[in-house]
Amino acid sequence: MPPRELPLHFHALRVDPATPLSERAAELLHRDLQRWTRRYIRPVARLISSTAVGVIVAIKRLLPFQFSWHSMLDRLGVLFLRRCVSREGGELLLRHFIVETLLIRFVARNSGLEGMREPDLMPTTFKGLMGHAVIQHDINMYRLIIDTGEKLRASARFKCDKRTSLDFSMLDVPDITPDDECFRFINLDLGTALYFMNIPFALLTSEDVYEQAVNSFQLDEPLMARLADITGDSLFRAWGTQQSLGWLEINRDVPRALYMHAMVHEYAHTHLRRLAGQSHRSAGSPA
Numbered sequence: 001m002p003p004r005e006l007p008l009h010f011h012a013l014r015v016d017p018a019t020p021l022s023e024r025a026a027e028l029l030h031r032d033l034q035r036w037t038r039r040y041i042r043p044v045a046r047l048i049s050s051t052a053v054g055v056i057v058a059i060k061r062l063l064p065f066q067f068s069w070h071s072m073l074d075r076l077g078v079l080f081l082r083r084c085v086s087r088e089g090g091e092l093l094l095r096h097f098i099v100e101t102l103l104i105r106f107v108a109r110n111s112g113l114e115g116m117r118e119p120d121l122m123p124t125t126f127k128g129l130m131g132h133a134v135i136q137h138d139i140n141m142y143r144l145i146i147d148t149g150e151k152l153r154a155s156a157r158f159k160c161d162k163r164t165s166l167d168f169s170m171l172d173v174p175d176i177t178p179d180d181e182c183f184r185f186i187n188l189d190l191g192t193a194l195y196f197m198n199i200p201f202a203l204l205t206s207e208d209v210y211e212q213a214v215n216s217f218q219l220d221e222p223l224m225a226r227l228a229d230i231t232g233d234s235l236f237r238a239w240g241t242q243q244s245l246g247w248l249e250i251n252r253d254v255p256r257a258l259y260m261h262a263m264v265h266e267y268a269h270t271h272l273r274r275l276a277g278q279s280h281r282s283a284g285s286p287a
Helices: 008-015 023-033 036-040 042-062 070-084 087-110 133-154 190-203 207-214 216-231 234-239 254-284
Strands: none
Touching (some): 008 023, 023 087, 036 190, 042 207, 042 254, 070 190, 087 133, 087 216, 133 207, 133 216, 190 254, 207 216, 216 234, 216 254, 234 254
């Protein structure tokens, strides 16, 4: 049988400069999207997930108390990733935590604002997701937006100034090892896995924490605005979500929103690497 021709959407994903991806991210996405589970299990997983989460949220609203069990959420998540998610899907998920941290560090270090905190959440294995990493990485993003907003207000400014000299030194992604030695019962693609993982996330967090997490994707717009202001490159704004924290909701397609949120961060990180390369070449060129 002749080899199947690569679909055009896979080719466009890898080469479009307006939505840039690193070679590693593009390779992982290409393999992940070709998993049979994307076509045959994801539609069922989406239905199961949306129904289960809807029931969980409704019951929690009727109860006179809130409950959470974050340590169990960590253990179930790591077990599921090790036994049911493809290696490329697991690496993509770990990449997201790392890339988001790198973007936060870039803004904090290049904002020109004093006292900005830089997170150290850099999980290169699934074990690194223990310690409530899923919840903490959302908090890190909220802190960045709040800290920059408060410091800009205090200095009577409304945006970060464009920097003539940028620090790109924090952008390297370390080697990621998604527990390759573990036996997997099934190799789910990342998108399908996120639908299943959303169920225990809704169950084992309080409604306030869940709402905070699922609406954190809307922080991509101010994050991209910070990057555009600091670098002077308006392309970052094109990847903003055009959403506002003035409209909060839980009943949304959370896994899809998370997936697109991770893609936006990959675009921004890859573009920063391109800008770093341009800056390095300019610095090395003769006057």
